[in-house]
Amino acid sequence: MARTLTVSAQQPGAFPSITDALEVAQDGAVISIEPGVYAEALRMSGRRLTLAAREPGTVTVDATGHGAPGISCTGGEVTLSGLVVSAGDYPAVHAARCELRIDGCELRAGYAAGANVTDGSRLQATGLRVTKGQYGIVVDDSGGTLDQCEVRGVSDDGIIVRLGADPTIRNSTVADCGYRGVYVYQAARPVIERCDISGTGDAGVSVASQSAPTIAESWIHDTRGVGIAFGRGCTGLVDGCRIEQTAAPAIRIDEGAAPVVREPAEPAGAAPVAGAKAGDGxxxxxxxxxxxxxxxxxxxxxxxxxxxxxxxxxxxxxxxxxxxxxxxxxxxxxxxxxxxxxxxxxxxxxxxxxxxxxxxxxxxxxxxxxxxxxxxxxxxxxxxxxxxxxxxxxxxxxxxxxxxxxxxxxxxxxxxxxxxxxxxxxxxxxxxxxxxxxxxxxxxxxxxxxxxxxxxxxxxxxxxxxxxxENYSPEQLVMIVSRIAGNDDYLLADGLDDGLLEWFGQIDRDRNFGNAREARKLLEGMRKAQSGRLRALGRRPTRDDLRTLTLEDLLAATG
CATH class of the missing domain: 3.40.50.300 (P-loop containing nucleotide triphosphate hydrolases)
Incomplete structure (x- = not known):
């Protein structure tokens, strides 16, 4: 069982800092953090750990003055749950060659990304929010899944996917970014589905440098640039997306680009189910x-x-x-x-x-x-x-x-x-x-x-x-015996049902009566009795002999 280490500046016996807990934590440990602001920059290399806020949203890891990412993971498997992570001009969270899970965290950065995932990492993020930074989330030569995540108010691109990265981004919201909502380039192949992308300073989604995204059932609206832009040499699929209140054209396809575009079945009406709330319902x-x-x-x-x-x-x-x-x-x-x-x-x-x-x-x-x-x-x-x-x-x-x-x-x-x-x-x-x-x-x-x-x-x-x-009735216990026997390729001989019903009707139903466990126990005893009976035949039993339990077996099992 995973050991839990408690971090608290006030609680007696707890570790006063997260760094102190990291120094002694063994692989598989859970570091449970009490509410407070922890002015630390955390580094983990090759670790398998969970860092969890005791009460989600009440724990801030503040690395603003440390000249380093708020949380840096290299190798290993790390889970972050319910944390607020702040950094200066470094990513709030940086992961390289790491299995990283982020659940219900908020990230804030200065002139850097909220989350930067690189070098073959796998990111599984649910309920992640980036509320400040130059970029929201950067996925570089990595993969994974972002589900019900939000990027709002960053100064540059909301999400960047590059260098062959292939994450799935679903049920997520990207809003009010200074430049593009999602920027896909350098042969990246993300899947973007049921996302809400709006309020961008340029294109909602921009695709460049031989990339081939799948953009499905998403709502792209109220952007200063076009809804989706495909650059030369790019392919991919736009399937059932709603694009409105953007610069013209809604989808710009440059010469030499060849994406497949499928129109939505219902282009008008109420707002589509997309964005961070799309996981509901x-x-x-x-x-x-x-x-x-x-x-x-x-x-x-x-x-x-x-x-x-x-x-x-x-x-x-x-x-x-x-x-x-x-x-x-x-x-x-x-x-x-x-x-x-x-x-x-x-x-x-x-x-x-x-x-x-x-x-x-x-x-x-x-x-x-x-x-x-x-x-x-x-x-x-x-x-x-x-x-x-x-x-x-x-x-x-x-x-x-x-x-x-x-x-x-x-x-x-x-x-x-x-x-x-x-x-x-x-x-x-x-x-x-x-x-x-x-x-x-x-x-x-x-x-x-x-x-x-x-x-x-x-x-x-x-x-x-x-x-x-409620306790099973004698009739129901007979049915249980018959069902278990049939699942194990046994048959009940004629008359055995009546014998079982009589047995279950007369046994004591005290505090220790095990109901279905009694049925299984009895059936096991009947199998053993059958084995002794067949061994005494003096001949090799037939297939029917091997499958059939008899009244004699019941009598032997009940003694």
């Missing part, structure tokens, strides 16, 4: 994937109440996305849930499907599933628990954090229970700070989960809903 939704996931949920045995609740949640989220896309008000919604019920009732499976549904809706970016228990969150000494919990939480951002047997974190949990309380208190704050970026699902026995919610006064309010998972 239906553009991001995968309805085919949603239908497949809901079908998978429906195919689960039993759980009618749970299925109805999940569908209700998804319906509400879907309508919210439609309202947002229509420009209507949408209240903030929590994606956090409580799953109560006995073990083996499908809680983990439903949690995975829920995460993927949120991804298909466009509510969460990746839908990844991270399952943890008490041991993953609780440390061994004061302060350690907060670090572990924060690290686990940050790893789950963008997806689902599933905490099984969450009630073991409460003070009633036994030894070291106070450290469990520290985990709960840390989770409460993180769930509120990042409610739009993660879904936390806590699971456990019904009664104990009530005690867990009482462990912190703000905990219950963080969750949108409680879903109760």
């Amino acid at each position: 239906a553009v991001r939704q995968d309805t085919e994937k949603m239908d497949a996931l809901l079908a998978e949920l429906d195919s689960m045995i039993g759980l009618p109440g749970v299925k109805a609740e999940v569908r209700s949640l998804i319906d509400e989220l879907q309508v919210n996305e439609w309202r947002r896309d229509a420009g209507l008000a949408v209240g903030s919604a929590s994606h956090h849930l409580i799953f109560t019920g006995a073990p083996g009732t499908g809680k983990t499976t439903v949690a995975r499907i829920y995460g993927q549904l949120l991804k298909a809706l466009g509510v969460l970016p990746n839908g990844q599933f991270r399952e943890v228990a008490r041991r993953d969150l609780v440390g061994q000494y004061i302060g350690h628990t907060a670090e572990k919990t924060t690290s686990v939480f940050e790893e789950a951002l963008g997806g689902v954090l599933f905490i099984d047997e969450a009630y073991t974190l409460s003070r009633a949990g036994g030894a070291n229970a106070d450290f469990g309380q520290e985990a709960i208190d840390t989770l409460v704050k993180l769930m509120e700070d990042h409610r739009d970026r993660v879904a936390v699902i806590v699971a456990g026995y019904t009664h104990e989960m009530s005690d867990f919610l009482d462990a912190n006064s703000g905990l219950a309010s963080r969750f949108a809903k409680t879903l109760e998972f």
Whole structure:
């Protein structure tokens, strides 16, 4: 598990500067930075680290007086999250030969670029904003993806793509730049899609020096120069772009240039869905994937109440996305849930499907599933628990954090229970700070989960809903055995269904009853019994013998 190092000028035991934390951080570490201004220029070479603001937007790395980039990365893998980075006449962020991820950061520079990515780097930027600089973002002999980024008010070009660079720039806004919005040259091949480019001092997009961009479904408007300019020797594709209120012609193609231009299907009407807001609404939704996931949920045995609740949640989220896309008000919604019920009732499976549904809706970016228990969150000494919990939480951002047997974190949990309380208190704050970026699902026995919610006064309010998972009926357990057996290429002999129904109808359903786990355990016992029976035949069993489980196997397995 990645170690988390805390940086704070006031907090006892924390590192007073980011540089101090960098000196001792091991690969994979997360450096969590408390709010404040840190007058430092950070350099990393060959490092694999994450630098994250404890509260996005409250941490400023100010290298203005240091004669160097604010953050410089050479080689390695670096993630920057929620930071404000300022520099003087150097880039705010510079990366060479580096895997760089920037999430929700703001960059400011003087006579330099906000971000300069060079020498074969890969940039993955989401929610990046450049608000000051000579240039916004320069991508030089590099690639990657810029999604929902903004460049505003720089004195020269907004985005420069050159030297064969091939980034994808989507759902982004470039506005009020002193020269060109996007400048593509020296054999660059970017993909520019659903971008909003406006208010430039010259062309919205300028293509030169043998370059071949793809510019799709973008809105280029209110520019002093032409909308798009292709220089001699350039090719590429302009597909479905809306170009208006620019100098004439809207698209200028010099002699010797040969781009393909396809007109938009609807050239007039309301503003197209483009720019940093283009990631919202239906553009991001995968309805085919949603239908497949809901079908998978429906195919689960039993759980009618749970299925109805999940569908209700998804319906509400879907309508919210439609309202947002229509420009209507949408209240903030929590994606956090409580799953109560006995073990083996499908809680983990439903949690995975829920995460993927949120991804298909466009509510969460990746839908990844991270399952943890008490041991993953609780440390061994004061302060350690907060670090572990924060690290686990940050790893789950963008997806689902599933905490099984969450009630073991409460003070009633036994030894070291106070450290469990520290985990709960840390989770409460993180769930509120990042409610739009993660879904936390806590699971456990019904009664104990009530005690867990009482462990912190703000905990219950963080969750949108409680879903109760009921025990499976004997008939449903027989169906589960039959389905698992069929998936493993086994058949149930005549009469075995009745035997299974009788067995599941008479076994004790106490606290330790495992529901589907009992079905799997019984089936495994029947397979072992079948193996002994077939070995005793005195002949090689037929294919049907190998596939068939009998009442005799059930009797042997149940003893």
